[in-house]
Amino acid sequence: MPTTAPTAHALSDVTASDSTLRRFLHGLPGVDAVGLEARAASLGTRSIKTTAKAYAIDLAISMVDLTTLEGADTPGKVRALGAKAVHPDPTDRTTPTTAAVCVYPDMVAVAKEAVAGSGVKVASVATAFPAGRAALDVKLADVREAVAAGADEIDMVIDRGAFLAGRYLKVYDEITAVKEACGTSARLKVIFETGELSTYDNIRRASWLGMLAGADFIKTSTGKVAVNATPANTLLMLEAVRDFRAQTGVQVGVKPAGGIRTSKDAIKFLVLVNETVGEDWLDNHWFRFGASSLLNDLLMQRQKLATGRYSGPDYVTVD
Amino acid sequence: MASAFEYAPAPESRSIVDIAPSYGLFIDGEFTEAADGKVFKTISPSTEEVLSEVAQAGEADVDRAVKAARKAFEKWSALPGSERAKYLFRIARIIQERSRELAVLETLDNGKPIKETRDADLPLVAAHFFYYAGWADKLEYAGFGQRTTNGHSGSNPRPLGVAGQVIPWNFPLLMLAWKIAPALATGNTVVLKPAETTPLSALFFADICRQAGLPKGVVNILPGYGDTGAALVAHPDVNKVAFTGSTAVGKEIARTVAGTEKKLTLELGGKGANIVFDDAPVDQAVEGIVGGIFFNQGQVCCAGSRLLVQESIHDELLDSLKRRLSTLRLGDPLDKNTDIGAINSAEQLARITALAEQGEAEGAERWSPACDIPESGYWFAPTLFTNVTQAHTIARDEIFGPVLSVLTFRTPDEAVAKANNTQYGLSAGIWTEKGSRILAVANKLRAGVVWSNTFNKFDPTSPFGGYKESGFGREGGRHGLEAYLDV
Numbered sequence: 001m002p003t004t005a006p007t008a009h010a011l012s013d014v015t016a017s018d019s020t021l022r023r024f025l026h027g028l029p030g031v032d033a034v035g036l037e038a039r040a041a042s043l044g045t046r047s048i049k050t051t052a053k054a055y056a057i058d059l060a061i062s063m064v065d066l067t068t069l070e071g072a073d074t075p076g077k078v079r080a081l082g083a084k085a086v087h088p089d090p091t092d093r094t095t096p097t098t099a100a101v102c103v104y105p106d107m108v109a110v111a112k113e114a115v116a117g118s119g120v121k122v123a124s125v126a127t128a129f130p131a132g133r134a135a136l137d138v139k140l141a142d143v144r145e146a147v148a149a150g151a152d153e154i155d156m157v158i159d160r161g162a163f164l165a166g167r168y169l170k171v172y173d174e175i176t177a178v179k180e181a182c183g184t185s186a187r188l189k190v191i192f193e194t195g196e197l198s199t200y201d202n203i204r205r206a207s208w209l210g211m212l213a214g215a216d217f218i219k220t221s222t223g224k225v226a227v228n229a230t231p232a233n234t235l236l237m238l239e240a241v242r243d244f245r246a247q248t249g250v251q252v253g254v255k256p257a258g259g260i261r262t263s264k265d266a267i268k269f270l271v272l273v274n275e276t277v278g279e280d281w282l283d284n285h286w287f288r289f290g291a292s293s294l295l296n297d298l299l300m301q302r303q304k305l306a307t308g309r310y311s312g313p314d315y316v317t318v319d
Numbered sequence: 320m321a322s323a324f325e326y327a328p329a330p331e332s333r334s335i336v337d338i339a340p341s342y343g344l345f346i347d348g349e350f351t352e353a354a355d356g357k358v359f360k361t362i363s364p365s366t367e368e369v370l371s372e373v374a375q376a377g378e379a380d381v382d383r384a385v386k387a388a389r390k391a392f393e394k395w396s397a398l399p400g401s402e403r404a405k406y407l408f409r410i411a412r413i414i415q416e417r418s419r420e421l422a423v424l425e426t427l428d429n430g431k432p433i434k435e436t437r438d439a440d441l442p443l444v445a446a447h448f449f450y451y452a453g454w455a456d457k458l459e460y461a462g463f464g465q466r467t468t469n470g471h472s473g474s475n476p477r478p479l480g481v482a483g484q485v486i487p488w489n490f491p492l493l494m495l496a497w498k499i500a501p502a503l504a505t506g507n508t509v510v511l512k513p514a515e516t517t518p519l520s521a522l523f524f525a526d527i528c529r530q531a532g533l534p535k536g537v538v539n540i541l542p543g544y545g546d547t548g549a550a551l552v553a554h555p556d557v558n559k560v561a562f563t564g565s566t567a568v569g570k571e572i573a574r575t576v577a578g579t580e581k582k583l584t585l586e587l588g589g590k591g592a593n594i595v596f597d598d599a600p601v602d603q604a605v606e607g608i609v610g611g612i613f614f615n616q617g618q619v620c621c622a623g624s625r626l627l628v629q630e631s632i633h634d635e636l637l638d639s640l641k642r643r644l645s646t647l648r649l650g651d652p653l654d655k656n657t658d659i660g661a662i663n664s665a666e667q668l669a670r671i672t673a674l675a676e677q678g679e680a681e682g683a684e685r686w687s688p689a690c691d692i693p694e695s696g697y698w699f700a701p702t703l704f705t706n707v708t709q710a711h712t713i714a715r716d717e718i719f720g721p722v723l724s725v726l727t728f729r730t731p732d733e734a735v736a737k738a739n740n741t742q743y744g745l746s747a748g749i750w751t752e753k754g755s756r757i758l759a760v761a762n763k764l765r766a767g768v769v770w771s772n773t774f775n776k777f778d779p780t781s782p783f784g785g786y787k788e789s790g791f792g793r794e795g796g797r798h799g800l801e802a803y804l805d806v
Contacts, residue, residue, distance in 0.1 A: 030752040032772045035603030045434065047329035047655040055324065239602050274324045275646045282324055 011248060015212060018169040025168060028208060031200035031236060040231035043275055044268045053267070057302050058096050060266040060294075061088060063284045065123055065255070067102040067223075067292045068319065069130075075110045078103055080319050082114025089299050089316065092306065098295065099284040100153060104129070105142055108149035123153035123189070127178060130193075130222035132157035136174055143181040154182050155189040157222060158206065160196045168209055175213035189217035189255055189288075195227030203233055207240035217253035223290060228258025231268060238276040251280065257290025263301040266294055292319070326648075329655045331433045336424045338519065341372040344380055344542065345525035347387035348535030354379035359544075361518055364430030365652050365661035365696040373518050376541035381510070381550040384539040388481040388508040389556055391536030396478045396506035400456030407452030407503060409531040414445045417527070421520060423653070425492055428519045430661030430697070431615050432652045439614075443777055444496040447795075450779035451500035454800060458505060461797050463806040476804040478506035479582055480558030485548040485572075486521075487564045488514035488663050489618040489719075495521055497783075497794045498561050499538060505803040507559065510539045512551055514564075516664045518542035549575070557581060559803065563620070566717075566743075566788050584792025584802045586620065586784060588717040589745030591766065592738035593623030593774060596731070597632045599750035603772065605639045608723070611748060611774035613647065613701050616662055617721035620789070621746035623774050625714060627734050630727045637705065637725065644701050645688040662697040662720060671699050671720030678704050678713035683724070709740055717743065731756065735763045744786025748774045767793075 014024035048056055066085045068077060081101050089095040100121035103111045111122045124146035128134035134142075143154055156178050162170045175190055182188045190210040194203050210218045218237055221228040234256040241252045254273075260266055266289060273281050281287050299316045341358070343350035357375040362368060376384070395403070414421065421444075422436035429436075454461065463476045482502045486494040491513055502509050513521035525540045541547055545568070552560050552572050562572050563586040576583045593611050595604050611623025628636050652660035662668040679685050683704040692698045699720055707714050707724040714724050728734040738747055747766040749757050761769040767784045770776060777783070782798035784790060792802050 029601040030598070032600040032603040032752075035600065035606055035773065039603070039606050045438070045655070046326065048326060049329050050327040052325060052327040059324070270324065279323050 011212060015169070015172055018167070021168045021172060021209075022166065025205040025208060028204055031204055033200050036200055036236060037232045040235045040272065043235070043271050044231055046268075046271045048267050048271070054302075054305050056267045056270050057263060057298050057305070059282065060263070060270060060289065061298050061302070062096040062099060063287055064098040064289050064291060064295050064298070065100045065102045065257075066098045066295060067290060069102070069104060069125060069223075073104060073107055075107070077319065078107045078110045079114045082111055082120070084295075084317055084319060085120045086115055086118040088295060089302065091315070092303070095299070095302065099288055102155065102290070105146035105149065105151070108146050108151045112150040121152040122150065123155055124151040125155045125157075125222075127154075127156040129155070129157055130224040132159050133161070136177060139174070140177060140181050143178055147182060147186050151186055153187045153189060154178065155191055155219065157191045157193060158210070160193055163197065163202070163206060163209075168205075172209055172213045175210060175215065179214040187216035188214065189219045189253075190215040191219045191222055191257070193222055193225060194220045194233045195225045200233070200236055203236055204240055207237050208244065211241070211244045211250070211252050215252060217255050217288070219255040219257055219290065221258045223258030229256030229260055229290070231272060234269060235272050235276060238272060238281070241281070242277045251286065253286040253288065254281065255288040255290055260289055260291045261293050262297050263294075266291075266298065326656050328651070330651060330653045331423055331426075331655060333423055333427065333653060336420045336427070338371050338424070338427070341374075342519070342522045342542075343374045344376050344384070345522065345538070345540040346380065346384045347391075347539065348529065350525070353377055354383070359515060359542075361428060361516065363427050364516075364663050365693070367695050370427060371519065373522070373542045376512070376543040376547045378550045380541060381547065381554055384510045384541055385481055385483070385551075385554050385556050387536035388510050388539055391534055392478075392480055392508045395503075395508055395534060395537050398506070400458060400506075403503060403506065404452045404455035406531055406533050407448050407455060407500065410527060410533070411445050411448035411452060413527050413530055414441070414448060418442075418445065421492060421523060424523060425520050426652045426660070428517050429488065429491060430652055430663055432657040432660040433655055434657065435615060440490060440493050443779070444492050447493075447496040447500045447779045451504035451799075454501075454797075455504040458800065458804070461800050463801050463804050476505075476806055479803060479805055480507060481556060482507045482509050482559040482561060482803065483551040483554065483557040484509060484511040484561045485551065485564065486511065486513055488517040489615060489620070491517040492520040492524065494563050495524060497563075497799075501794070501799045502561075502803050503537065505800055507803050508537050510541060510551060510557070512541050512543055512548045515542070515544045552576065559583075561792075561802065562586070569790060582802065584784075584794070585790035586792070586794060587788060587790040588719075588743055589620045589622065589785065589789050590625055590715065590717050590741045590743045591621055591623045591746035591748070592625045592627050592741075592764075593748040594627045594728075594734045594738060594750065594760065595629065595632070595636060596734075596749075596751040596753070596756065597629040598752045599632075600752060600772065601632075601636065601639060604750040605636070605643050607748060607750065607772070607774040608640060609643055609647070612723045613659060613721050614775050616659060616699070618663060618667070618719050619775065620717075621768060621775065621783075623746065623748050624718060624723060625738075625741075626723055626725045627728050627737055628725060629734075630729050633727050637703075640703070641686065641688070644703070647688065647690070647701055649690045649698065649700065650693060659701060659721065662699050665697055667719065668697040668699060671718055671722065674713060674716060674718045674720075675702060675722055678707070678711065678722075678724070681711050681713070683707045683711055683713060709737060715741065731760060735760060739763075739765050742788045745784075745789035746770070
């Protein structure tokens with residue numbers, strides 16, 4: 001992946017100071033909320049059937065970041081999750097593996113062992129997840145611990161307080177510091193918690209801020225607040241990565257997270273990807289679902305397509 | 320991993336609609352043959368398949384229908400408004416119940432995508448009947464009174480009598496609703512001529528009138544060509560003429576009606592300007608431009624067919640627009656994933672083709688996305704013209720097809736001057752994040768409808784109509800009542 005395309009230099013000036021960064025972010029095209037939501041809703045009416053549905057379900061399974069982020073997580077729970085990521089449907093070995101398992105930093109080593117040799121990545125939510133309200137040193141220590149334990153991906157939350165106060169450079173500096181701590185071995189997903197940014201204009205600005213600071217992925221939310229991924233905010237972020245690549249040559253991934261529970265919903269998101277940024281992003285290197293309950297619905301739909309009959313929750317595994 | 324995400328076909332079943340091999344005229348509550356026995360065929364524009372044979376009304380039939388409407392007028396106009404409202408509400412509910420059937424029928428007969436008939440046309444059709452049903456018993460509060468001998472308005476507005484209505488083929492059922500709902504709500508009776516290429520949904524509507532128990536003669540439907548319409552307009556016992564269609568025909572009607580007591584409203588052509596300022600919400604503006612000109616294959620009188628882009632963002636916007644056009648799906652209109660359906664008729668396709676060729680000949684730069692055109696039927700790929708100036712024919716003439724002319728401007732004044740520099744004045748659009756600019760520019764645009772940060776949005780509560788050669792009179796909203804009342 002190119003990191004210093006020729007045109008990227010033109011954008012490096014904008015991070016020179018808080019005021020240049022502010023001017024740049026506030027100079028981005030506005031977002032008309034009504035129009036954005038109407039477009040997302042109209043793409044949601046695409047009728048996906050038969051072969052296209054089978055393709056979409058397998059693609060969606062391969063894009064799932066299977067997640068457990070509970071205070072009660074144990075090594076046993078994480079091992080079970082790892083096993084499921086490798087063989088989502090034990091009755092059908094043609095089922096693709098999920099993209100990753102996502103755990104807290106202290107569980108990275110366990111997860112790593114559980115998915116060893118399968119190609120499934122281990123992602124870890126570092127940086128004082130989910131509030132992000134800790135000193136930078138603490139966040140960086142969190143990241144280093146996860147990376148040292150073998151995490152392939154780091155999911156960081158931004159400091160929403162700083163963002164909403166207009167201290168964009170502080171947010172930028174934190175992201176670049178975390179990116180540096182990721183080194184070359186881990187890809188960085190930057191979580192905006194879009195529900196707390198509240199306006200679409202803010203979400204577009206945050207997307208660009210994240211990408212300028214070196215995010216490999218931009219991600220909607222933690223799944224821990226009331227409003228998480230929506231078709232509209234995901235469409236908006238897809239437009240941002242599309243425009244960013246056009247301007248800098250750098251491709252950035254997108255991850256909607258939280259609240260996507262059914263195959264039908266997941267397919268709607270894939271339609272958004274297909275018709276906004278196209279094939280280049282229809283791959284788990286560039287698009288992910290942060291959703292754990294989604295996987296079982298995808299598996300049940302997959303079984304239905306294979307057998308012509310609906311099974312039930314006991315025909316797929318609990319974690 | 321499989322290659323691209325190709326959507327499998329998702330066709331809407333046509334078994335829900337039962338099209339008879341032949342249909343008669345609907346006069347005085349009965350289906351009947353034409354006096355001279357003439358018939359014509361209606362075909363499906365996407366396949367050229369003959370759908371049905373339809374009776375063609377002649378002068379004698381027009382006379383019969385007007386007489387039936389005149390007779391029905393006495394009782395219908397004497398009903399309390401609340402009684403008329405009951406019939407209109409009943410019609411509205413039947414339309415909702417049969418909306419899937421009507422959507423499939425309209426798509427078959429017109430060629431427009433099922434997505435649009437299902438999600439735009441039919442909900443609006445029902446909404447118009449519901450809206451005007453609500454007015455039927457409140458006419459005294461609409462602000463229009465009966466004309467008194469001293470020229471002042473009094474209370475108690477009265478209906479005009481028999482309304483002769485002629486509607487186009489682009490929104491067959493919706494235009495019927497725009498005309499019939501206010502006419503009946505105000506106590507008039509109706510003789511309506513649907514377009515020759517799309518008569519079926521009006522004939523299904525006749526059946527709905529019977530299903531609703533509407534008194535005989537209140538609504539009469541006379542399929543036919545231009546001469547049928549001309550006979551209806553000229554009939555001495557018609558009190559009100561309402562026409563939606565081309566400006567040329569509108570002028571002819573105005574000449575016919577001139578000097579008579581008939582009241583007239585005309586909804587004619589347009590060449591709407593869609594103005595995009597450099598601070599516009601770009602992604603939504605692109606959607607609005609697409610919806611403005613490619614909705615219903617551009618066969619919309621208020622289409623945003625002239626894109627006026629601020630020069631500073633021209634290249635960027637055009638790149639976005641072309642990329643977006645490449646994702647439009649053209650094909651079988653019954654497929655739920657189709658965005659662009661068929662052109663309504665061979666004649667219309669020929670007209671679009673000729674105007675597009677003229678655009679090229681006059682030096683504008685033509686662009687279309689790569690798309691497969693089906694072998695049978697009438698199709699025209701979505702088309703953009705750049706380097707267009709006010710002097711080009713494609714910037715002046717209404718094309719009534721999926722063809723967008725792109726022009727540029729440098730200042731708001733220039734945008735307004737160019738937008739207004741047309742013989743038409745039906746619609747316009749403004750795209751900017753600056754609220755004060757929306758108000759300032761909208762006030763200077765001579766167009767009946769000005770949309771801001773959206774386009775082609777309709778609502779029964781909102782009046783619709785034109786300036787200049789786009790016609791006069793308003794349909795929809797409280798204003799739409801005036802055209803059917805003696806005020």
